[in-house]
Amino acid sequence: MVKIVRFYKFGDADVLQLDELPLSEPDKGEVRLKVEAIGLNRAEVMFRQGQYLEKPESFPATLGYEASGVIDAIGEGVTEFQIGDRVSTIPGFSLKKYGVYGESAIVPVSAVAKYPEKLSPQEGTAIWVQYMTAYGALIEYGQVKAGDFVLISAASSSVGFAAIQITKAAGAVAIATTRGVSKKQMLLDNGADYVIVTNDEDLVTRVMEITNGQGANLIFDPVAGSFLETLANAAAPGATIFEYGALSPEATTFPLFPALQKGLKIQGYTVFEITSDPVKLERAKQYIYDGLDSDKLVPILDRIFPLEQIAEAHRYMESNQQTGKIIVTVP
Amino acid sequence: MVKIVRFYKFGDADVLQLDELPLSEPDKGEVRLKVEAIGLNRAEVMFRQGQYLEKPESFPATLGYEASGVIDAIGEGVTEFQIGDRVSTIPGFSLKKYGVYGESAIVPVSAVAKYPEKLSPQEGTAIWVQYMTAYGALIEYGQVKAGDFVLISAASSSVGFAAIQITKAAGAVAIATTRGVSKKQMLLDNGADYVIVTNDEDLVTRVMEITNGQGANLIFDPVAGSFLETLANAAAPGATIFEYGALSPEATTFPLFPALQKGLKIQGYTVFEITSDPVKLERAKQYIYDGLDSDKLVPILDRIFPLEQIAEAHRYMESNQQTGKIIVTVP
Numbered sequence: 001m002v003k004i005v006r007f008y009k010f011g012d013a014d015v016l017q018l019d020e021l022p023l024s025e026p027d028k029g030e031v032r033l034k035v036e037a038i039g040l041n042r043a044e045v046m047f048r049q050g051q052y053l054e055k056p057e058s059f060p061a062t063l064g065y066e067a068s069g070v071i072d073a074i075g076e077g078v079t080e081f082q083i084g085d086r087v088s089t090i091p092g093f094s095l096k097k098y099g100v101y102g103e104s105a106i107v108p109v110s111a112v113a114k115y116p117e118k119l120s121p122q123e124g125t126a127i128w129v130q131y132m133t134a135y136g137a138l139i140e141y142g143q144v145k146a147g148d149f150v151l152i153s154a155a156s157s158s159v160g161f162a163a164i165q166i167t168k169a170a171g172a173v174a175i176a177t178t179r180g181v182s183k184k185q186m187l188l189d190n191g192a193d194y195v196i197v198t199n200d201e202d203l204v205t206r207v208m209e210i211t212n213g214q215g216a217n218l219i220f221d222p223v224a225g226s227f228l229e230t231l232a233n234a235a236a237p238g239a240t241i242f243e244y245g246a247l248s249p250e251a252t253t254f255p256l257f258p259a260l261q262k263g264l265k266i267q268g269y270t271v272f273e274i275t276s277d278p279v280k281l282e283r284a285k286q287y288i289y290d291g292l293d294s295d296k297l298v299p300i301l302d303r304i305f306p307l308e309q310i311a312e313a314h315r316y317m318e319s320n321q322q323t324g325k326i327i328v329t330v331p
Numbered sequence: 332m333v334k335i336v337r338f339y340k341f342g343d344a345d346v347l348q349l350d351e352l353p354l355s356e357p358d359k360g361e362v363r364l365k366v367e368a369i370g371l372n373r374a375e376v377m378f379r380q381g382q383y384l385e386k387p388e389s390f391p392a393t394l395g396y397e398a399s400g401v402i403d404a405i406g407e408g409v410t411e412f413q414i415g416d417r418v419s420t421i422p423g424f425s426l427k428k429y430g431v432y433g434e435s436a437i438v439p440v441s442a443v444a445k446y447p448e449k450l451s452p453q454e455g456t457a458i459w460v461q462y463m464t465a466y467g468a469l470i471e472y473g474q475v476k477a478g479d480f481v482l483i484s485a486a487s488s489s490v491g492f493a494a495i496q497i498t499k500a501a502g503a504v505a506i507a508t509t510r511g512v513s514k515k516q517m518l519l520d521n522g523a524d525y526v527i528v529t530n531d532e533d534l535v536t537r538v539m540e541i542t543n544g545q546g547a548n549l550i551f552d553p554v555a556g557s558f559l560e561t562l563a564n565a566a567a568p569g570a571t572i573f574e575y576g577a578l579s580p581e582a583t584t585f586p587l588f589p590a591l592q593k594g595l596k597i598q599g600y601t602v603f604e605i606t607s608d609p610v611k612l613e614r615a616k617q618y619i620y621d622g623l624d625s626d627k628l629v630p631i632l633d634r635i636f637p638l639e640q641i642a643e644a645h646r647y648m649e650s651n652q653q654t655g656k657i658i659v660t661v662p
Contacts, residue, residue: 053592224587238604246587254585256555256577259599261384266597268590273569 005101005310006060010050013314016101018307019060026075026106033069033087033105033112036121038307038328040317041065041129042157042222042245047095048314051246053270054096062099065091068115068125069105069330078109086121087112090128090285092275101310103330111275113285116292119299126299126325129271130162131288134220136274137242138166139287141267142218146171151207151216151234153177153223154247155187155195158325161300163220164191169296172218175210177203186323190300207234215239215262225250228266232258240265300324306331336432336641337391341381344645347432349638350391357406357437364400364418364436364443367452369638369659371648372396372460373488373553373576378426379645384601385427393430396422399446399456400436400661409440417452418443421459421616423606432641434661442606444616447623450630457630457656460602461493462619465551467605468573469497470618472598473549477502482538482547482565484554485578486523487514489656492631494551495522500627503549506541508534517654521631538565546570546593556581559597563589571596631655637662 225248291297556579
């Protein structure tokens with residue numbers, strides 16, 4: 001028997017429970033992991049709340065995109081990996097069908113990859129979602145280059161830190177935003193060239209000061225809502241604004257006049273555009289391996305919870321106190 | 332003395348008046364046209380109303396982007412053209428500084444081009460704004476290709492017809508929308524593969540029928556407002572929606588969930604992105620010359636008014652009865 005996290009209805013973190021279930025066997029094209037660590041994502045909080053892009057097909061539902069572990073069973077036709085390989089999961093599957101929160105997880109073989117030996121299991125589960133999400137927007141689509149000004153909002157999330165590191169690796173300037181002053185020093189210490197504390201400072205004024213009146217060339221934002229209008233006013237002519245989340249409860253206004261006057265592109269984006277395309281996925285993996293190898297990409301971990309405290313770990317994410325990746329370890 | 336159209340305050344078409352003024356001389360880098368025909372644009376109606384992207388610096392103000400005529404004076408340093416050349420104007424200037432409504436017009440030399448001999452002056456003034464606007468979105472940025480489904484809203488404008496012709500020239504499928512049934516046959520007769528009458532038909536349902544459930548690959552829209560949400564629902568995964576106008580009086584909502592789920596790009600766009608970039612401008616001119624030469628691009632004219640009826644011509648544009656370009660001729 002293994003412990004698997006499931007929920008029987010949408011709701012707050014208390015709906016998450018540990019069920020004792022028989023060990024499942026992988027189907028054709030799947031592998032099974034003995035899980036060592038789990039990386040938490042905002043998507044899973046929203047999925048648990050019934051607010052995500054997709055919803056469970058039935059209850060009880062499993063959840064979770066990211067785990068690291070050791071392969072302990074392989075399905076028919078799987079040749080790329082063998083039992084004993086240390087791997088972590090790439091978000092290349094639907095939460096309707098797969099979920100990795102638990103002592104054991106089955107995923108499609110296309111959604112696992114080895115992680116560098118120098119990383120711990122906790123670090124190994126904190127690479128694919130965050131770096132692929134930021135990579136897809138900033139590199140694959142945004143083609144960030146040296147000297148660009150990249151505005152990264154809600155920058156203290158794991159994806160935010162990933163975006164800062166990718167921006168710096170490209171020789172561009174990372175302008176991070178955070179609501180309160182408490183995370184400012186942490187962002188500066190971890191690569192941000194500038195930090196704008198939006199509760200205290202006018203974002204547009206500060207961006208224009210930093211960029212000599214030009215505005216930001218690339219903007220990477222998970223907030224949306226009325227904040228998009230502010231971001232459009234801070235954008236340079238021809239800029240692209242990537243919207244990759246829906247953190248704001250407000251309706252999102254399209255900033256028509258700045259968009260027309262400056263020729264702005266506002267692009268809805270999720271990491272699944274990368275993970276569902278084998279060519280883009282391969283490029284992303286190579287970029288991330290190279291970055292980890294050269295220490296330009298270094299996962300930043302926040303608190304670590306044991307699996308029994310999965311609900312507490314979700315509550316902690318919802319409290320927005322974290323800076324970097326929240327990890328759950330499996331004994 | 333020459334008659335020049337000017338207005339002394341923002342307002343309805345009645346504010347336009349014909350003032351008798353001394354003939355001006357072109358400055359360095361400018362040319363003067365003896366105007367033969369003027370092409371009307373929605374932008375000029377909005378400029379007259381004080382609703383455009385830019386506003387006059389003082390009153391009385393001139394207006395107008397498009398005229399054809401014969402060069403009758405050249406400023407210092409102008410070598411590209413000579414007196415007697417038949418040319419028409421490209422919208423490569425600010426309405427704050429230049430306006431071509433009148434018997435005589437001065438513009439920067441970069442904003443004039445010869446038009447094919449086979450075109451009349453009325454046709455010659457109906458090419459640059461409409462074809463460059465549609466070219467920039469569909470070809471320069473959108474890279475439309477054979478088999479693409481292109482959704483063209485408010486398709487009975489001069490820019491709409493230009494977009495239909497450019498779509499067809501690329502071997503793509505032109506889906507035109509119009510509010511009432513009255514313009515449907517005219518759109519079909521002039522190249523639209525499908526016409527959706529939005530007062531009578533559900534746009535999303537029809538687009539999905541036409542595209543076998545895939546959606547439109549490129550969408551070219553001057554309406555914005557709540558219509559953008561509808562367009563996003565009719566878009567294919569990875570589609571680009573070009574917003575090139577602000578015809579709707581409503582606030583524009585950003586369609587966040589469709590944008591995230593389908594990875595949509597929503598791009599604010601004006602023709603000035605093409606006319607302000609010499610490389611893009613040259614490509615656009617060559618494309619348009621080639622299209623006119625091969626009869627893939629054929630200007631569609633609507634009513635023709637004499638200069639004395641400029642206010643009547645504006646009122647006619649605001650009535651939205653036109654199909655194609657409204658022309659004003661100068662005796």
